[in-house]
Amino acid sequence: MNYTNLLLEKNGAVAVLTINRPKALNALNSDTLKELSALLDELGSDSSVKAVILTGSGDKAFIAGADISQMKDFNAIEGRRFAQLGHATFRKLELMPQPVIAAINGFALGGGCELAMACDIRIAGENAKFGQPEVTLGLTAGFGGTQRLPRLVGTGIASELLFTGDVIDAKEAYRIGLVNKVYPLDTLMEEALKLAKRISGRAPVAVQLSKSAIQRGINMDLDSAQAFEAEVFGLTFSTQDQTEGCGAFLEKRKPVFEGK
Ligand code: CO8
Numbered sequence: 001m002n003y004t005n006l007l008l009e010k011n012g013a014v015a016v017l018t019i020n021r022p023k024a025l026n027a028l029n030s031d032t033l034k035e036l037s038a039l040l041d042e043l044g045s046d047s048s049v050k051a052v053i054l055t056g057s058g059d060k061a062f063i064a065g066a067d068i069s070q071m072k073d074f075n076a077i078e079g080r081r082f083a084q085l086g087h088a089t090f091r092k093l094e095l096m097p098q099p100v101i102a103a104i105n106g107f108a109l110g111g112g113c114e115l116a117m118a119c120d121i122r123i124a125g126e127n128a129k130f131g132q133p134e135v136t137l138g139l140t141a142g143f144g145g146t147q148r149l150p151r152l153v154g155t156g157i158a159s160e161l162l163f164t165g166d167v168i169d170a171k172e173a174y175r176i177g178l179v180n181k182v183y184p185l186d187t188l189m190e191e192a193l194k195l196a197k198r199i200s201g202r203a204p205v206a207v208q209l210s211k212s213a214i215q216r217g218i219n220m221d222l223d224s225a226q227a228f229e230a231e232v233f234g235l236t237f238s239t240q241d242q243t244e245g246c247g248a249f250l251e252k253r254k255p256v257f258e259g260k
Contacts, residue, residue: 005032006039007057011193013050013200015043020059025064026056028111028143028157030085030205032067044096047259050200050207053192054119055103056112062104066143072176072230079142086111086143090118094215097208099199103192104128105185108241109167114143117152121177123192124170125185130178131167151218153177155214193208201253204259 007018017039021025028036043049056062066086083210093100093115102108102119108130116122116130132141132149140146141162150158153176161168170182183191199207209232217225236242240260248255 001035001042003035003037003039005029007021008039010049012197013048013195014053014196015046015049015051016053016055016189016193017043018055019063020057022056022058022061024067024069025061025107026058026112027064027067027069028086028115029067030082033085033089037085037092040089040092040096040100043098044092049098050204050259051196052096052098052100053103053189053196054100055105055189055192059105059127061106061112062102062108063115063131064107065110065112068137071139083142085141086114090115090144093118094120097211099207099211100195101192101196103188103227104130104170104179105188109133110141110145111143112149114141114145117143117148117178120214121180121195123181123183123188123195124173124179125188126170126182127185128170128173128179128182129167130170130173131165132162133167135163136165200256203236203239203245203255203257205239205241206236206245209235 005021007020009016019032021032043052044045075186100119102122103115104116104122104124106127108116110133113130113132132145134141146162149161157176173179174182213229213232217228220228241257244257245255
């Protein structure tokens with residue numbers, strides 16, 4: 001498939017996916033969401049891809065939100081459909097096998113903040129700005145923000161951000177646990193690649209099963225989640241990577257994982 005609003009680059013086992021609508025600060029319209037959904041399917045089934053980095057084009061915005069010019073004339077049905085398209089697309093980030101790192105290189109507002117929250121790991125440039133400004137537009141957050149933000153930062157802080165629409169800087173996002181690390185913008189992609197490559201060097205099946213245990217388990221009660229974890233843990237003993245990893249440790253050498 002050809003993509004109009006997305007760029008894809010491969011750097012070894014790392015796929016770098018860029019939302020590419022710089023004139024609209026990478027705002028998400030339905031065409032972009034549909035392309036993203038298709039590309040995530042493609043990457044998810046590509047076993048040569050061990051980690052994905054998601055970023056925005058230019059040095060001003062990660063994603064400045066859902067596309068306001070497209071949304072302004074929606075009726076209720078269209079609004080619901082658009083929200084559902086966003087939900088289904090963002091959920092693919094959580095359920096695809098490979099870890100996804102959001103490299104947040106500027107504004108991550110509304111749907112942009114929500115997209116970042118659907119990634120497994122978030123790192124930010126010092127210029128990044130976060131917020132859910134929907135209430136300033138007469139909207140609620142509609143791409144999962146009312147659900148993922150409280151899960152990530154707690155209901156008190158999430159409520160304040162969702163009720164005020166306040167925009168916070170990268171330092172504050174780090175303080176509240178919304179991002180893992182903050183880097184100068186000019187080193188952000190280098191750091192994202194370093195992290196993605198570190199992850200790609202680990203046993204791929206074990207990394208993917210860890211992701212699955214986190215993403216599935218977070219929505220279960222503890223007993224069910226631990227039962228799932230036990231199944232996942234057991235499964236690792238059927239992999240060559242487990243034999244290789246444990247063997248290499250005992251033989252005091254570096255493991256060579258094949259993702260089998
Ligand atoms: N949608 C469409 N176009 C946008 C968006 C957007 N979200 N953000 C910026 N743009 C466009 C601007 O219109 C402008 O276009 P043009 O050059 O043609 O006038 C261009 O990008 C550059 O933007 P600015 O000139 O405004 O740049 P500034 O540096 O002055 O400001 C800001 C940058 C602060 C990021 C500013 O652009 C802004 O406030 N943008 C909107 C941010 C926002 O409110 N985002 C939330 C949108 S709502 C949302 O995401 C809901 C998600 C759930 C949807 C569920 C649907 C049912």
